[in-house]
Amino acid sequence: MTDPDRLAQLLGRTGDRWPSAPGDWELLLSQARRARLQGRLAITALAAIDQTPAVPGADGPPGVGLPAHLHSALKVCEQVAQGMRLEAERLSAALAQAGHRCVLLKGAAYLCASLPPARGRLFGDIDILVPQAALAPVESALMAGGWISTDQDAYLQRYYRQWMHEIPPLTHVKRGSTVDVHHTIAPPTSAFQVDGQQLLAAARPVSEDGRFWMLQPVDMVLHSAVHLFAEGEFDSGLRDLLDLQDLLRHFERTESDFWPTLFARAHALGLTRPLHHALHHAERLFEPIVPLAHQAAARAITPARLPRYAMQALLVLALRPNHPGCDQGLTGLARWVLYLRSHWLRMPLSLLLPHLVRKAWLRRFPDGLLSPARAIPPR
Amino acid sequence: MRLGQLPGRELQRRLQGDGLTLRTGPFGFRLRSPLPLVAQGLAQLYAQMPLIDDGRFIDFSLDIQHGSGLHRWLRPQACFRFDGQAVFEPLPAGHAYPLLEWAMNWCISTHAHQYLILHAAVLERGGGALLMPAPPGSGKSTLCAALALSGWRLLSDELALVSVSDGRIWPLCRPVGLKNASIDVIRGFAPHAEISRVTQGTAKGSVAHMKVPDAHVARMDEAAKTRWVVFPRFQAGASTMLARRPRADTLVELARNAFNIAVQAEAGFHMLADMVEGAGCFDFRYSNLPEAVASFDCLAGGELLPAGRLASTADPLAQTLVVTP
Numbered sequence: 065m066t067d068p069d070r071l072a073q074l075l076g077r078t079g080d081r082w083p084s085a086p087g088d089w090e091l092l093l094s095q096a097r098r099a100r101l102q103g104r105l106a107i108t109a110l111a112a113i114d115q116t117p118a119v120p121g122a123d124g125p126p127g128v129g130l131p132a133h134l135h136s137a138l139k140v141c142e143q144v145a146q147g148m149r150l151e152a153e154r155l156s157a158a159l160a161q162a163g164h165r166c167v168l169l170k171g172a173a174y175l176c177a178s179l180p181p182a183r184g185r186l187f188g189d190i191d192i193l194v195p196q197a198a199l200a201p202v203e204s205a206l207m208a209g210g211w212i213s214t215d216q217d218a219y220l221q222r223y224y225r226q227w228m229h230e231i232p233p234l235t236h237v238k239r240g241s242t243v244d245v246h247h248t249i250a251p252p253t254s255a256f257q258v259d260g261q262q263l264l265a266a267a268r269p270v271s272e273d274g275r276f277w278m279l280q281p282v283d284m285v286l287h288s289a290v291h292l293f294a295e296g297e298f299d300s301g302l303r304d305l306l307d308l309q310d311l312l313r314h315f316e317r318t319e320s321d322f323w324p325t326l327f328a329r330a331h332a333l334g335l336t337r338p339l340h341h342a343l344h345h346a347e348r349l350f351e352p353i354v355p356l357a358h359q360a361a362a363r364a365i366t367p368a369r370l371p372r373y374a375m376q377a378l379l380v381l382a383l384r385p386n387h388p389g390c391d392q393g394l395t396g397l398a399r400w401v402l403y404l405r406s407h408w409l410r411m412p413l414s415l416l417l418p419h420l421v422r423k424a425w426l427r428r429f430p431d432g433l434l435s436p437a438r439a440i441p442p443r
Numbered sequence: 444m445r446l447g448q449l450p451g452r453e454l455q456r457r458l459q460g461d462g463l464t465l466r467t468g469p470f471g472f473r474l475r476s477p478l479p480l481v482a483q484g485l486a487q488l489y490a491q492m493p494l495i496d497d498g499r500f501i502d503f504s505l506d507i508q509h510g511s512g513l514h515r516w517l518r519p520q521a522c523f524r525f526d527g528q529a530v531f532e533p534l535p536a537g538h539a540y541p542l543l544e545w546a547m548n549w550c551i552s553t554h555a556h557q558y559l560i561l562h563a564a565v566l567e568r569g570g571g572a573l574l575m576p577a578p579p580g581s582g583k584s585t586l587c588a589a590l591a592l593s594g595w596r597l598l599s600d601e602l603a604l605v606s607v608s609d610g611r612i613w614p615l616c617r618p619v620g621l622k623n624a625s626i627d628v629i630r631g632f633a634p635h636a637e638i639s640r641v642t643q644g645t646a647k648g649s650v651a652h653m654k655v656p657d658a659h660v661a662r663m664d665e666a667a668k669t670r671w672v673v674f675p676r677f678q679a680g681a682s683t684m685l686a687r688r689p690r691a692d693t694l695v696e697l698a699r700n701a702f703n704i705a706v707q708a709e710a711g712f713h714m715l716a717d718m719v720e721g722a723g724c725f726d727f728r729y730s731n732l733p734e735a736v737a738s739f740d741c742l743a744g745g746e747l748l749p750a751g752r753l754a755s756t757a758d759p760l761a762q763t764l765v766v767t768p
Contacts, residue, residue, distance in 0.1 A: 086501070090500065094526045095526075097526050133502070136554055136556035140706055143706045146708075
């Protein structure tokens with residue numbers, strides 16, 4: 065298995081042939097773990113295993129070999145999802161006590177609304193969206209619920225609060241869960257100045273009890289696109305692109321006039337560029353997704369040639385799992401350029417340069433100059 | 444073919460090339476490392492382990508590599524990499540062998556959820572498994588090594604693999620980790636025991652590993668059902684004492700010693716409950732190793748209160764038993 069896009073193709077296309085060589089499966093599993101896609105690989109592969117007698121380990125002793133790895137991955141996903149659901153309920157209760165809505169973003173929204181990307185997904189932090197004016201009261205409400213800002217580094221606090229679209233992560237003192245409180249979906253200093261109030265105005269309740277809210281479908285897709293496109297680290301880039309494909313396939317069935325609404329909203333929010341790249345790479349790696357009738361609208365959001373080609377080439381490399389089996393010489397450089405670019409998009413040069421210098425220094429000397437890095441004592 | 448049958452420098456060649464593939468218990472490992480200490484340790488401690496033919500699925504591929512950049516020569520390091528990324532902070536190159544053992548433990552305990560994995564030593568006698576969960580410093584490994592050299596079959600020293608499908612414990616048969624004073628204690632207890640070179644100054648102090656007896660490796664595919672759960676505690680100068688322990692409390696303590704009880708969720712709780720229900724549960728305190736081994740012989744023989752040898756204390760319920768010389 066030498067094609068570095070093989071994992072993406074197997075997960076994002078229907079009817080692709082699964083490999084039969086054990087070595088190929090080892091590599092798929094390893095790349096999937098690295099891209100945080102092992103749960104998704106498990107669901108897709110276990111569904112296909114019945115038709116694939118060549119799957120290694122299937123004839124071995126119980127609990128050994130590839131099927132055991134796939135089932136293990138699913139168990140972990142179930143545990144993480146269950147924890148996430150509980151934590152989201154606690155979060156919603158804490159917000160409700162202070163009279164705030166719990167508008168979930170990304171993973172937490174997919175899970176609580178039972179949307180297709182939630183299947184086999186690993187969840188990390190809970191992201192919520194609140195009005196910018198409500199940031200302070202929401203932070204107090206969450207502090208009362210046990211979520212506090214653990215990193216009291218003055219620089220970090222100011223960096224987030226002054227320039228970012230979210231406040232520093234809040235971590236629960238007992239349970240360790242982390243909440244990212246956003247007031248919009250892209251940094252206000254960036255090229256994408258999205259008014260969070262517009263997103264909140266269109267948000268929908270997930271269920272009738274109003275415990276959870278989510279962005280309206282087209283906004284959810286655009287958030288996923290902007291996240292993928294403006295991110296600096298691509299460890300879960302492929303996962304984000306699969307999320308996006310799932311959302312598109314789901315909403316084009318459940319929402320009337322989905323595609324025209326999506327393009328219109330992208331224009332209105334100034335997010336046509338991220339949407340173009342997201343669609344381009346989803347179609348390149350997976351399958352055609354924009355219906356024939358809407359391809360003219362898709363072509364209309366194509367950016368100018370030079371930045372488009374540069375960005376496409378970089379993303380081709382960066383969307384691959386960050387795994388030695390996928391690296392082709394320039395991959396490391398592409399990741400670095402995209403990392404710089406994500407910061408470039410985020411803020412003007414006068415802010416950016418000092419920030420990057422400081423980050424690089426702290427990475428080299430995390431505890432100051434004199435204390436050596438400590439080893440984590442393994443068991 | 445077994446690792447010890449590899450000719451000449453074939454072991455080094457494989458470790459530096461596509462990897463050495465060997466099986467330990469139910470798991471296939473592919474090991475790659477250019478560090479001589481890794482090859483040396485494997486040659487000494489894994490000689491009886493079966494190698495895996497090309498073309499079979501391997502569970503875990505891990506690398507123990509040189510440090511990057513200047514750390515190749517200056518204060519040389521050993522780095523564990525899995526899935527193409529570093530997992531632990533690098534350790535000094537001299538710690539490469541214990542790092543390999545810890546790395547293998549990490550691979551199993553973070554991925555193999557077809558087992559409920561307990562931090563415990565497991566031995567077998569007469570078809571029944573003896574499970575000894577214990578925090579570090581309790582003398583668990585010392586006792587485990589001594590029992591493995593005294594008629595008990597070693598299943599595992601560090602990770603008890605309880606199968607989710609049938610509740611039986613599966614052997615892992617990896618070397619027994621010994622720390623600090625216990626290294627010399629075992630050398631004194633059994634001069635014939637094969638013990639690796641000692642690595643000084645690790646996070647756990649001085650560590651060495653004892654080779655698993657060949658006869659035990661030969662029975663690596665024989666699982667056993669838990670018959671005894673014993674919590675050992677070494678206490679200098681203490682007399683040997685075996686005391687019954689409440690089952691509910693044993694269950695809670697076992698859960699505390701489980702790596703992946705959260706992943707197993709409700710099923711994991713029921714597994715532990717079944718395990719405790721079918722087993723004798725004890726606390727065990729010791730300072731004298733031969734005496735400790737003798738009391739486990741009595742436990743296995745079912746002679747907990749034979750005249751003269753094990754006598755009941757003043758405990759009215761006869762729940763506490765002491766070994767009398």
